[in-house]
Amino acid sequence: MNAAAAEARIALVGNPNCGKTALFNRLTGSRQKVANYAGVTVERKEGRFTTPGGRSFRVLDLPGAYSFDAASPDEAITRDICRGAFPGEAAPDVLVCVVDATNLRLHLRFVLEVRRLGRPMIVAVNLMDAARRRGIAIDLPLLARELGVPVVETVAVRRGGAAALVDCLDAHGAIAPAAADGASHDLHAEVRRLLSLAVRMPTRTAAIDDAIDRVVLHPLLGLLLLAAVMFAVFQAVFAWAAPLQDLVSAGVGALGERVSAWMPEGPLRSLVGDGVFGGLGTVLEFLPQILILFLFILALEESGYLPRAAFLLDRLMDGAGLSGRSFIPLLSSFACAIPGIMATRSIQDPRDRLATILVAPLMTCSARLPVYTLLIGAFVPRREVAGWFNLQGLVLFALYLAGIASALLVSWVMKRARRRDGEHALLLELPSWRLPHWRDLAIGLWERARIFLRRVTTIILALTVLLWFLSSFPAPPDGATGAAIDHSFAGMIGHAIQPLFAPLGFGWEICIALLPGLAAREVAVSALGTVYALQAASDDALSAQLSGIVASEWSIATGLSLLVWYIYAPMCLSTIAVIKRETNGWKHAGIATAYLFALAWLAAFATYQVASWVFG
Amino acid sequence: MKAILIWVPTLRLSDLQVGQGGTVRHVDDHSAADAIARRLRDLGFVAGETVRLVARGPFGREPLLVQVGFTRFALRAAEAARVRVSQDPA
Numbered sequence: 041m042n043a044a045a046a047e048a049r050i051a052l053v054g055n056p057n058c059g060k061t062a063l064f065n066r067l068t069g070s071r072q073k074v075a076n077y078a079g080v081t082v083e084r085k086e087g088r089f090t091t092p093g094g095r096s097f098r099v100l101d102l103p104g105a106y107s108f109d110a111a112s113p114d115e116a117i118t119r120d121i122c123r124g125a126f127p128g129e130a131a132p133d134v135l136v137c138v139v140d141a142t143n144l145r146l147h148l149r150f151v152l153e154v155r156r157l158g159r160p161m162i163v164a165v166n167l168m169d170a171a172r173r174r175g176i177a178i179d180l181p182l183l184a185r186e187l188g189v190p191v192v193e194t195v196a197v198r199r200g201g202a203a204a205l206v207d208c209l210d211a212h213g214a215i216a217p218a219a220a221d222g223a224s225h226d227l228h229a230e231v232r233r234l235l236s237l238a239v240r241m242p243t244r245t246a247a248i249d250d251a252i253d254r255v256v257l258h259p260l261l262g263l264l265l266l267a268a269v270m271f272a273v274f275q276a277v278f279a280w281a282a283p284l285q286d287l288v289s290a291g292v293g294a295l296g297e298r299v300s301a302w303m304p305e306g307p308l309r310s311l312v313g314d315g316v317f318g319g320l321g322t323v324l325e326f327l328p329q330i331l332i333l334f335l336f337i338l339a340l341e342e343s344g345y346l347p348r349a350a351f352l353l354d355r356l357m358d359g360a361g362l363s364g365r366s367f368i369p370l371l372s373s374f375a376c377a378i379p380g381i382m383a384t385r386s387i388q389d390p391r392d393r394l395a396t397i398l399v400a401p402l403m404t405c406s407a408r409l410p411v412y413t414l415l416i417g418a419f420v421p422r423r424e425v426a427g428w429f430n431l432q433g434l435v436l437f438a439l440y441l442a443g444i445a446s447a448l449l450v451s452w453v454m455k456r457a458r459r460r461d462g463e464h465a466l467l468l469e470l471p472s473w474r475l476p477h478w479r480d481l482a483i484g485l486w487e488r489a490r491i492f493l494r495r496v497t498t499i500i501l502a503l504t505v506l507l508w509f510l511s512s513f514p515a516p517p518d519g520a521t522g523a524a525i526d527h528s529f530a531g532m533i534g535h536a537i538q539p540l541f542a543p544l545g546f547g548w549e550i551c552i553a554l555l556p557g558l559a560a561r562e563v564a565v566s567a568l569g570t571v572y573a574l575q576a577a578s579d580d581a582l583s584a585q586l587s588g589i590v591a592s593e594w595s596i597a598t599g600l601s602l603l604v605w606y607i608y609a610p611m612c613l614s615t616i617a618v619i620k621r622e623t624n625g626w627k628h629a630g631i632a633t634a635y636l637f638a639l640a641w642l643a644a645f646a647t648y649q650v651a652s653w654v655f656g
Numbered sequence: 657m658k659a660i661l662i663w664v665p666t667l668r669l670s671d672l673q674v675g676q677g678g679t680v681r682h683v684d685d686h687s688a689a690d691a692i693a694r695r696l697r698d699l700g701f702v703a704g705e706t707v708r709l710v711a712r713g714p715f716g717r718e719p720l721l722v723q724v725g726f727t728r729f730a731l732r733a734a735e736a737a738r739v740r741v742s743q744d745p746a
Binding site (some may be wrong): 106107109111142143144145146149228241245253257259260262263347350351352354355356358364464465466467468469470 | 691692694695696698699700702705710711713714715718719721723725726727728729730731732735
């Protein structure tokens with residue numbers, strides 16, 4: 041057999057929650073490639089493996105689908121690829137239809153739908169370990185005879201758990217069912233017939249699921265538990281990540297110094313030292329936070345908790361024009377809106393998804409924290425309130441709440457504007473509880489890290505270099521006084537846009553700092569440091585010095601106005617780029633930018649005017 | 657022989673009490689090509705299938721947690737109202 045013919049393409053299809061991705065991970069290990077299908081933002085996961093018999097396979101992990109009567113872009117892709125009708129994707133040689141052994145009533149129907157295609161297929165009955173624990177007995181040979189295709193058992197989370205599937209592929213391959221078999225058959229009736237023939241099931245649900253759900257979905261206990269889980273996630277993201285973040289920034293800083301020390305004095309050295317390493321360092325610092333957040337999200341998702349959180353919050357979020365499914369993306373957006381917006385892919389309703397994408401930037405991402413810390417330190421007195429609260433902490437909390445409240449308000453207004461545009465379905469499956477497997481968590485985390493790093497090394501790097509150029513050139517003329525940045529293009533732009541921001545109380549220094557903040561919001565702090573020509577050993581020391589200067593140079597009204605501006609802060613180019621990518625066009629990226637800018641301007645304007653009047 | 661028509665009183669799935677079970681009679685289409693009704697049928701809400709209302713969401717009466725077959729789904733009231741069930745004897 042020659043090499044080209046030897047590599048067969050197989051596709052894993054199945055209902056959501058059938059353990060398909062775990063089986064994919066078991067087959068291919070870390071030899072995976074994650075990309076998008078051409079023209080749509082549905083994730084395309086492909087991997088390779090070689091059987092002991094020496095045959096090599098390319099495996100496609102198709103999005104989960106309940107039916108070929110597609111209700112989401114994901115399901116449409118699965119349908120089109122299985123039929124060989126997706127442009128640019130060859131039809132798979134073998135369809136491996138994965139079913140959950142404990143949920144055959146639902147999953148066998150889809151198997152029958154796949155069988156109607158008449159393509160070579162194998163049925164993999166997955167989660168056989170869980171089925172045995174529940175006393176479920178499945179007569180696989182009988183099922184295979186009735187279906188007319190090979191049926192094998194798999195336990196994706198166990199070493200060697202895919203052996204039967206691999207052997208089957210190795211030995212005789214897949215068998216195409218008799219074509220056009222019973223096209224008019226009632227699939228549900230056929231499923232019932234198969235179940236009564238080949239499956240013995242003592243109970244309909246697992247006792248453990250019922251017991252856990254009684255607590256987790258309890259109207260009061262469930263909400264308390266959800267609050268506790270969210271608190272724990274936040275605590276971990278902000279407390280555990282801090283030492284790792286220091287490590288990353290110190291590492292990148294040291295590497296930058298090492299590299300620039302080799303280079304001759306000049307603009308190139310400044311580009312590498314300040315532009316590339318300085319700029320990337322500030323963004324890479326968020327990698328630990330993003331990874332810890334995603335570890336929690338993946339674990340909660342694999343265990344089956346997230347759909348339950350969506351169940352608890354759906355009524356609340358539906359009232360605000362979102363959906364229970366919006367909860368996960370919005371939670372991610374507290375670390376960074378970019379992974380949050382990417383996570384909206386799990387929302388099937390396109391309008392709910394769009395609403396979630398548009399309000400995700402209002403969640404207070406961690407890049408705003410350095411700005412908040414600086415301004416609160418400078419303008420809010422450290423005072424006890426009501427015994428044990430600290431006024432500064434309360435202001436920070438209020439800023440977070442203001443972001444959430446604005447998001448709910450904006451989505452509510454969008455819901456009103458759309459009027460009655462048909463129903464928004466929930467139809468959310470609450471799968472059985474499962475213990476997440478470390479291997480699936482690790483692979484998922486590695487994928488997130490890779491996506492983030494790819495973005496950092498492409499778009500964010502390009503923007504950082506551009507902004508470095510704008511703030512470094514032209515160099516100040518000989519004998520010039522003041523900060524060098526004041527004479528640069530960034531300085532010119534800062535002066536030019538200052539009239540627009542004068543009603544908000546922003547001086548030209550702030551306007552200049554807003555520009556580098558376009559690449560990453562927290563860069564605004566170091567830009568202010570540059571504007572005030574400060575030299576400091578570390579960012580913390582810079583922040584402390586800057587706090588004093590800002591407090592003496594700006595009015596309270598200006599400080600508060602800038603704080604409020606950053607609640608909305610439309611100036612994050614990476615977020616806008618991601619919105620453009622995920623919505624396939626500039627329209628919604630433009631809408632998001634425009635409404636965030638308008639809100640930021642109006643809210644800061646109101647704050648400045650009121651504060652000027654109150655504080656004189 | 658004359659066909660014997662037995663009238664079975666049906667109610668909407670959304671009207672069941674928590675913990676109550678029933679048997680699906682049919683799923684109403686709310687429009688000509690009701691995608692939600694089609695999806696409900698695909699998920700197993702078909703005549704003869706037993707269902708049970710397991711729980712309701714904490715804010716008001718929505719969403720509903722419904723057991724059908726071996727699977728549990730969260731449905732909004734409007735979705736559950738499409739499913740007509742005959743109540744099981746208590």
